Amino acid sequence: MRRPLGTIAGARSGDKGGDANLGIWVRTPEAYEWLKGFLTTEKLKELLPEADQVSRYELPNLKALNFVLHGLLGEGVASSTRFDPQAKALGEWLRSREVEIPEELL
Amino acid sequence: MIRIGNASGFYGDRLSAMREQLEGGDLDVLTGDYLAELTMLILGRDRMKDSQLGYAKTFLRQMEDCLALALDKGVKIVVNAGGLNPEGLARKLGELRPGKLGELKPGELGELSPGELGELDQGDLAGRLGAKIGYVTGDDLKARFPEALTANAYLGAWEIAECLNQGAQVVVTGRVTDASLVVGPAAAHFGWARDDWDRLAGATVAGHVLECGTQATGGNFSFFTEIDATRPGFPIAEIDEDGSCLITKHDGTGGAVTVDTVTAQLLYEIGAPEYLGPDVTTHFDTIRLEQHERGVRISGTRGSPPPDTLKVCLNTLGGFRNSTTFVLTGLDVEAKAELVKRQLHEAVGDDGLTWTLARTDQKDAATEEQASALLHVTIKTTDPKRAKGFSRAAIELALASYPGFHVTAPPGDGTPFGVYKAAYVHRDEVSAKAVLL
Numbered sequence: 124m125r126r127p128l129g130t131i132a133g134a135r136s137g138d139k140g141g142d143a144n145l146g147i148w149v150r151t152p153e154a155y156e157w158l159k160g161f162l163t164t165e166k167l168k169e170l171l172p173e174a175d176q177v178s179r180y181e182l183p184n185l186k187a188l189n190f191v192l193h194g195l196l197g198e199g200v201a202s203s204t205r206f207d208p209q210a211k212a213l214g215e216w217l218r219s220r221e222v223e224i225p226e227e228l229l
Numbered sequence: 230m231i232r233i234g235n236a237s238g239f240y241g242d243r244l245s246a247m248r249e250q251l252e253g254g255d256l257d258v259l260t261g262d263y264l265a266e267l268t269m270l271i272l273g274r275d276r277m278k279d280s281q282l283g284y285a286k287t288f289l290r291q292m293e294d295c296l297a298l299a300l301d302k303g304v305k306i307v308v309n310a311g312g313l314n315p316e317g318l319a320r321k322l323g324e325l326r327p328g329k330l331g332e333l334k335p336g337e338l339g340e341l342s343p344g345e346l347g348e349l350d351q352g353d354l355a356g357r358l359g360a361k362i363g364y365v366t367g368d369d370l371k372a373r374f375p376e377a378l379t380a381n382a383y384l385g386a387w388e389i390a391e392c393l394n395q396g397a398q399v400v401v402t403g404r405v406t407d408a409s410l411v412v413g414p415a416a417a418h419f420g421w422a423r424d425d426w427d428r429l430a431g432a433t434v435a436g437h438v439l440e441c442g443t444q445a446t447g448g449n450f451s452f453f454t455e456i457d458a459t460r461p462g463f464p465i466a467e468i469d470e471d472g473s474c475l476i477t478k479h480d481g482t483g484g485a486v487t488v489d490t491v492t493a494q495l496l497y498e499i500g501a502p503e504y505l506g507p508d509v510t511t512h513f514d515t516i517r518l519e520q521h522e523r524g525v526r527i528s529g530t531r532g533s534p535p536p537d538t539l540k541v542c543l544n545t546l547g548g549f550r551n552s553t554t555f556v557l558t559g560l561d562v563e564a565k566a567e568l569v570k571r572q573l574h575e576a577v578g579d580d581g582l583t584w585t586l587a588r589t590d591q592k593d594a595a596t597e598e599q600a601s602a603l604l605h606v607t608i609k610t611t612d613p614k615r616a617k618g619f620s621r622a623a624i625e626l627a628l629a630s631y632p633g634f635h636v637t638a639p640p641g642d643g644t645p646f647g648v649y650k651a652a653y654v655h656r657d658e659v660s661a662k663a664v665l666l
Contacts (some may be wrong), residue, residue, distance in 0.1 A: 133451070133493055134493075134496075135451070137498040142435075144497075144500065146495075146497065148492050155384070182513060184514055184515065184516055185495060185518070198649065202547050204583040204607040211449075218451060223274070
C-alpha cells in the first residue's frame with residue numbers, strides 16, 4: 124500500500140562537516156528485512172533527489188540503515204547556503220515520502 | 230556500577246539542566262557537552278576579541294549556581310566547556326566568589342552560614358569545601374595549522390581519568406571526543422586498562438547516547454506522538470564494570486527512555502559501523518538493546534584498537550555572508566523572482582549569490598500566507614563591504630520591484646562565516662596533559 128515511509132520507520136539525521144548522515148530504523152525484524160531490500164542507495168536518491176554521492180551501512184542489530192550523503196552541506200554548517208544547513212530535518216523529509224509498503228507491515 | 234548523567238548537549242542547551250540533574254536523584258558524575266564543529270568557530274571568534282575568553286560562558290554561570298551543590302552531594306563534574314581555553318575556564322572556576330556561593334541555602338554548604346561564608350577568602354573556601362579543579366590541555370594545534378582560526382585535535386578519555394584519579398572534583402577540557410567525557414570517569418572508577426577494548430567500547434556507546442542530552446530521552450524523536458515529549462529529562466547511564474550500561478533518567482522527569490529513543494540517538498552523526506575514536510574503535514553493529522523497567526540495557530558492544538591518527542577539527546574564516554528572504558505572493562511567482570534577481574544582480578553583481586525559490590504558494594489560496602512563495606538569497610564574499618552593501622541594495626528595491634514586495638526580516642550587516650575541515654595527525658604529535666590547579 125502506498126504510505127509515507129515514516130508510518131513504519133523512524134529517522135534521525137545530522138551533519139559531519141560537509142556530509143550529512145541519515146539513520147533510519149524500523150521496529151520489527153520483518154520490517155527490517157523489507158527495509159534492507161527496499162531502501163537501496165538508488166532508491167534513497169530517487170526519494171531525496173538532492174542527494175548525490177551516498178554510502179549505505181547496515182546495522183541489523185538496531186534494525187537500522189545508516190546513509191552518509193557526501194558533500195550535501197558544501198563546506199559545513201557555517202558556510203552552507205542550504206535551507207537546512209545541518210541536515211536536521213533530512214530524516215523527517217525522507218519519512219514523509221510515499222512508498223509502497225507491504226500491507227502486513229502496516 | 231557508576232551513575233553518570235548528562236546536563237548539556239550543546240552550547241546553549243537548557244541552563245537549568247545542571248541543577249535538575251543534581252537535585253533530581255543520585256549521581257556519581259555529571260557531564261556536559263558544549264562543543265560542536267560550529268561552536269569551535271564561535272569560540273574562536275570570541276577569543277579573537279578577548280584572549281581570556283574562548284570557553285563556554287554558560288557553564289561558568291551554571292557553576293556559580295551549582296558548584297556548592299555538586300560538592301555537597303559529592304558529584305564530580307566533567308565537561309568540555311573549556312573549548313579553546315580550558316586553563317582560562319579552570320582559573321575562572323577557581324575565582325568563583327564565595328559571596329555568590331553564599332546565596333545558596335546554608336545547608337548545601339555544610340555548617341557555614343552565608344555570612345560566615347562571605348568572610349572566607351578563596352583559599353579558605355577551597356580548603357573548607359575541598360574543591361579541586363583539573364583541566365585537560367594539549368589539543369590546540371594552531372601552531373601546526375597556522376592558517377586556521379581554530380585547530381584542535383580530538384583528545385580521548387585518559388587525561389580526564391588522570392584528573393579524577395588525582396582527586397579533581399571538576400574537570401574541564403577543550404576538544405575531547407564527546408563520548409570521552411563518559412569513558413574517562415568510567416575508566417577511572419573501574420581502573421580499566423588502555424587495552425580493555427570491549428569495556429571502553431561499551432562506555433563509548435553510553436557516551437554517544439548521552440552526548441546530545443535529551444535527544445536520547447524523547448527530544449527530536451520521530452515517534453514523539455507516542456510519548457510525552459513536552460519537557461524531556463536529561464539522560465543517565467549506569468555503567469557496569471564490563472562496560473555494559475542501563476540508560477535511564479531521574480524519576481519524575483519527562484520524555485521516555487525506550488529502545489526507539491535510544492536507537493534514534495545511536496544513529497545520530499555516525500558513519501560506518503566501525504566508529505573511530507581516540508580511545509577505541511567501537512563496533513556499532515555489535516550493540517544489543519533491551520527494554521528494561523527503568524530504561525534500556527545496552528550490552529554486547531565489542532571494541533578494537535583505535536587508529537594511530539587523531540582527528541583534528543579545523544575552522545578557517547571563509548569570508549562574509551548575508552541573506553534575506555523575499556515573499557512572492559499570488560500570481561506570476563516565477564516572473565516576480567526573475568525581476569528581483571535581475572535587480573539585485575545589477576546592484577551588487579551576481580558573484581557569490583545563491584538563490585532558492587521555495588514554491589510554498591498554493592493556487593487560489595484562502596490565506597495570504599498560503600498564497601505566498603519564499604525566495605531566499607544568500608551572498609558569500611571575501612569583501613565585508615559587499616556583504617553589507619547587499620542589505621542596502623535589497624532594501625532599496627522596496628518601492629521599485631515586484632508587486633507585493635516585502636521581506637520576512639530585513640537583512641543585517643552580514644557576518645563572517647567559517648569553513649570546516651577535518652585533518653588527521655599521528656597521535657605522537659599531540660601531547661595531551663592533565664593539570665590540577
